[in-house]
Amino acid sequence: MAQPQPRVLVVTTVHSIYTLIQRTLKAQGFHTTHTISYDEAQTYLEDETHHLIILDLTHTRQQQIDDYHRLRQRTTIPLIVLIDDESEQNNGTIADIVTDDYLYYPFDPENLLSHVRNALRPRQTQATEQPYLHLGTTTIHFDERQAMCNGQKIYLTRTEWKLLEILALHHGKTLTYRTLLQHVWGDAYHDEHSYVHTYISQLRRKLELDPTKPRYLLTEVGVGYRLEASTNSVQSTEEPITTDSTSEKITETPWELTTPHTKLFGRETDIKAIQYLLGQTDVRLLTLTGPPGVGKTRLAQHIAETIKHQFSDGLYTVSLAPLRDHSLVASAITQAIGAKESAHQTLHEALMQTLKGQQALLFLDNFEHVLEAASLITKLIAIAPDLTILITSRTPLRISGEQEYPVPSLTTPDSTIPASLETLAHNPTVALFVRRSQAVKPDFVLTDENAPAVAAICTRLDGLPLAIELAAARSKLFSPQAMLARLDQRLTLLSHNTTDAPARHQTLRAAIDWSYQLLQPEEQRILAGLSVFAGGCTLEAATSVLNNDQQLLPEPPLSTTSLGPDPQTLTMVNHLTTLVDHSLVQVKEDINNESRFTLLETIREYAWEKLGESSKMEQVQQRFADYYLELVEKAAPEFKGSQQVWWLNYLNQEYENICIIIQWMLTEKWILQVLRMGSALWQFWWISGKLSDGNRYLTAMLSHETLSEAHNDKQTRVEWARVLNGAGSISLIQGYYQLATKHFTNALNFWEKLNDEENTAHALNNLGNLSHQQNDYALATKYHMQSLGIRRKLDKVWDIAVSLTNLSFVELDRGNYTQSMTFGEESYTLFQKTDDKWGMGASLNNVGRAALLSRNYDTAITACNKSLKLFQELKSKFGIAHALVNLLRVHLDQQDREQVTIYGQESLLLFKELNDVSGSADCLEAIAEVAISHTRWSQAIHLCSVATKLRNSVNTPRSPSDNIRYEQTLTFTREQLNEDTWQQTWNEGQKMSLEEAIDYALEHVTVNEREVAS
Structure with missing residues (x-):
């Protein structure tokens, strides 16, 4: 159930003050x-529930004081x-007011929010018996809750x-x-500095003579505060603060890491690798790097806690x-190791002198925003030969001597391989998700x-532990299925209110x-x-x-040659290097052994x-869009030449980007450009x-709503006709x-009207292929011969080869x-x-x-194997x-049954993936012949039946040569079964879908494989 909005009653006669308060709190x-x-105000308090009152006494009058009481x-x-200001707090009318807090006007919004949130927090009591405390001319009596300075009362x-x-x-000691926060505001608040x-x-x-140069309330930068004062028997009924699950140990000995509550998942390999590196004598500085949320700090904490006993002077830890x-890094480290600045020794000298002879592990967390302090680390390594430094950044x-260890994301489930529940449960990302879900929803399984x-959630979140935990x-609100549907807005979804996590880790966006x-x-x-x-x-x-300039590179350097002197490219190298260093960009080798940035x-x-x-x-x-349009148009003619393989691989690598461009062009109604892409x-x-x-x-391009309007443009019509050619071929x-x-x-x-012979030949060639598939061999030969004649006239070598290949295919089936x-x-x-x-x-x-078909098997095997290899x-x-x-x-x-089994399985899976109905029918009929060789008559009939159904669905009759083998298969089966059984079996095959038939055939081929193996 949602918590009610905190209600604040503001009592003021100054509208501008209320407006400032209202806007700040409403946000x-x-x-x-x-x-x-x-x-x-009293009426409001009687009629409505309020949680806090802000009372404006910036223009104090006695009537206001009376009304306040x-x-x-x-x-x-x-x-x-x-x-108005602190001087007014000490005048005669204000000093006797017993209130929860004061706020000075004018104030900034952050200061207002700090006071409001503190006032709304549940109070903790602390019994103390502390007679008095001297801070120069100020004396503080804890038993009477009274502070006096030169006879004047100070209100706290x-x-x-x-x-x-x-x-x-704990005077004289630094409290973090x-x-x-824990002891004043409560256990739940650990990061609201x-x-x-x-x-x-x-x-x-209130207590210092000069607040800008404090003598008593001293800051230890990056750590906390300490009080330096003269006391008289300062005692407390409470035990001094000691280490527990939520606070650090306050002691003169080196700081120790608080043991994390949560279990590490999937980091076994990383732990072994990091421990191995830290065990090498030449590794003095190890930096764990990685993207936001990958778990660097948590992993480093585990490592430090595990190996700290190996260091005689222990472990020091500093959160940066x-x-x-x-410039404050040295001060933070100095405080952590217990060194102190003195009149005879600077802070840096104290730091170096203390660490010089120590055999210790120094853990510095979150170094990325203080990189200018790297020179300090170089000096520490040089002066302290037995010091080992572990850094997360x-x-x-x-710097010299640094060993980097990039912390990888956790391994996610392989979406391409079906996995059992048990297998998924052992995946580290899934295990992490389940464990954290059970923390908020104990019955989650x-x-x-x-x-x-x-x-799928773990995969979509890149295996980042922080993202998965968020x-x-x-899980308290959404089932995994519902959560997955919302992951398109993952940065909004992934946040929580766990206040013991640093603010930068409470939302993925903040990280x-x-x-x-x-x-x-x-x-x-x-x-x-x-x-x-x-x-x-x-x-x-x-x-x-x-x-930065407005011009595309006219010839994008797509080969694997060197970069050359191009200044734009070199500038981009520098920027990308920085982004990689900050773990915001990943880099890996592409198919050409060049860097690819993701x-x-x-x-x-x-x-x-x-x-x-x-x-x-x-x-x-x-x-x-312009870049990728130029790219694919540069690639298209290369599909016919020596760079064919390179370009096919390159476009496969760029395929996600290409698909996004096509969809964007369709959405933006860039009809000419998208037709050029097609x-x-x-x-x-x-x-x-x-x-x-x-x-x-291609169908989306040809059916686009703006196509008819764009037909007035000649270039658009030309690209439209080229897309027709491609769409028809597919x-x-x-x-x-x-x-x-x-x-x-x-x-x-269209091409004939333009008298475009080359493209007319393409269209005739395609009509020849279509006639061939429909077993109209005479018409197919006519179209192909017409196309071949034009191509020989134009002396287009590649086009001539295409026509000859198609004629070869027609003659084969004839x-x-x-x-x-x-x-x-x-x-x-x-x-x-x-x-x-x-x-x-x-x-x-x-x-x-x-x-x-000529039974020249040696030539057949040689030619088919060469074809397969290509x-x-x-x-x-x-x-x-x-x-x-x-x-x-x-x-x-x-x-050769073993090879038949292998080829049958591979071809069936490919035809299934391609959704190639005609090719699937060819393959199923071939597998039926395999069934005959194993005397599996029913399976052969099922496969022939469904293949016939598939051919009829797309009007693809068998070629004469294929039909001879098909009829032989049916004859064999009819000889083995009576007519009723045969017909019933045939009817069963007619009920199978393409997918069911392929799965059935695969199962059958697998059975045969086991028989061969036995």
Whole structure:
């Protein structure tokens, strides 16, 4: 149940004061009520629940004082009195007011919030017996709760008394911020240093002669405060503060790390590696680096606690997070080791002298924002030969002798491999999520229903422990399934109110913002701009999209040559190096052994927000689109040449970015540009087997609502016709013949009207392929011969090779195996001239199939294996699948069952992934022949039946040669079973879907594999 809004009653006659208070408190979720009358204030208190009163006495009159006393008698609600300055607090009318707190006017919003939050906190009591304390001319009597200076009474609030008492009890010793917070404000408040700062400042104003140069209430920078004073028998009924689960030990010996409550998950390898490094004599300085939220501090704490016994002088630990100035690092370390500055020794000298002969472990947490203090670490290592320093930092120190250990994210479940509940439960990220969920929801358990969602959450959060813990904290409100659906807004979702965590770790956004604020403005701009890259980017892409001038690089350097002297590129190198050093950008090698820069998705979402807040978002997106349009248009002609493999691999690497660009262009109605993308990419989709993606994107382009308006532009019409060519080709492969006919016919009509012979030949070639698939061999031959004639006239070597390959395929299915091999061998020779591996693979596949049907098995195996190798080099799933089917049939004829099993499994899985109906039917019929060889008559009938159903669904009849083998299979089965049984079995096959048929065939092939193995 949600907590009610705190209600604050403000009593003031000055509207501007109320406005300031109301705006400040409203922004923090407080509800305020305003009144100028004390009588009305009493009515409000009777009618409504209020949690705090702020009383304005900045213009004190006796009537106000009288009204205050009447109000105070009627309520015990905490009350803050607003006065002009501290001098007024000591005048005769104010000094006798017994209130909870004073607030001086004018005040800043942060100071107001500190006082309000403190007043609303539950009070703790502390019984003390402390006769008096001398602070120069000021005497403080603890038994009477009275402070006097030269005979004048000084008023202290309840909180100020408590703070002074705890400091007096441990006078001469430094109490940390956390300790003071715990003992004055309560166990739940460990990181609100502003409360301590505010009240120490108030005590100094009241007790010190010169608050700007305190003599008694002294600061130990980055650590806490101590009281130096003369006391008379200062005693307390409480025991002195000692180490427990929530506070540090206050002692003259080295500080020790508080043992964390939480268990580490998945860090066994890291712990061993770090301990090994720290055990090496040449490793004196080890820096754990990593992105925000990866768990550097928690891991370092565990390591330090584990190995501290190996150091005779123990462990010193210093949290550098509170420091705002690198010059204060030495002071913080000095305090931690117990060294003291004196008249004869400076602070640095005391530090060096103390550590010089010690064999100790010094742990410095959060060094990234005080990097200028790295020179101090160099001096410590030089002067203290037995000192080992362990540092956590989002940025390495980059000093001599530093050993860096990048802390990786936790290993997430592999989404590509189905995993059991037990397997997921042992994954470290899942185990962490479950444990933290149980901390807020004790009945939370991992089940078959929620485990996939938990695994997906951990993966989406990049395996970052902080992000996973923050997500698990929401288990009280959301199921894992519901939480997963909300992760698109992960930075908003991932926060909690655990106050013992540092503020920068209480939300994922705060954790990243801590690093972002340490960047220079230009580096912040680069980080925000990198968010447009969904799949990471090369140095050249980052330079082209994010450089400051308005021009794209005319020829992006996409080869693996050296960078050269280009100043924009070198500047980008420097910026990216800084971002990598700050653990905000990840770097890894790409397929060309070049650096590729990526953002974790959590950081990318943060950077995307920053880009959206800037005025550069539209400009960056446009340059992003321009760059990738130029990239794919540069790649398109290379699909026919010697750089085919390189470009296919490169575009696969950039595929996430390409998909985002296409979707953005469609959304922004950039119709000409998106058609150019489609006409450049369709061969990539075809060759790489991304048929469903290609069909989806090309269909979206051709059906876009603005296409009809854009047809008035000639260039748009040309690109439209090219996209028709690609869309028709992919529809043909997928068996959508009616749609392919429409696309090819429209394209042919358009090119003929323009008298464009080259593109007319392309359209005729495609219509020939379509006729071939529908077993109209005469019409297919006619189209291909027309296309070949134009191409020979234009002397287009690659295009001629394509026509010959297609004619080879037609003659193959017509049973003219010798002519098929002749066409195939000629096309292979031409493709060799253009170094087109895909063309060579297709030609060899035809040659191998013709040799198989001619029962020339040696030639068939040689040709098909060469074809398979070429397609594998290209990672062409379509080509690989068809080469495997041919090899399957060759080895089936040779009764090589083991190879048949291997080829059958691989080809079936590829056809399933490609959703290739025609290819799947070919493969299922081949597997049916395998079933016959194992005398599995029912399985053979099932596979033939479903293959026939699939062919009918896409109007793809068998070729004559395939039909002969198919009829032989049916004859064998009819001879083994009676007609009723055979027909019933056939009908069962007709009920199978494509996916069910492939799964059925895979199961059958697997059974055969076990039989061979036995």
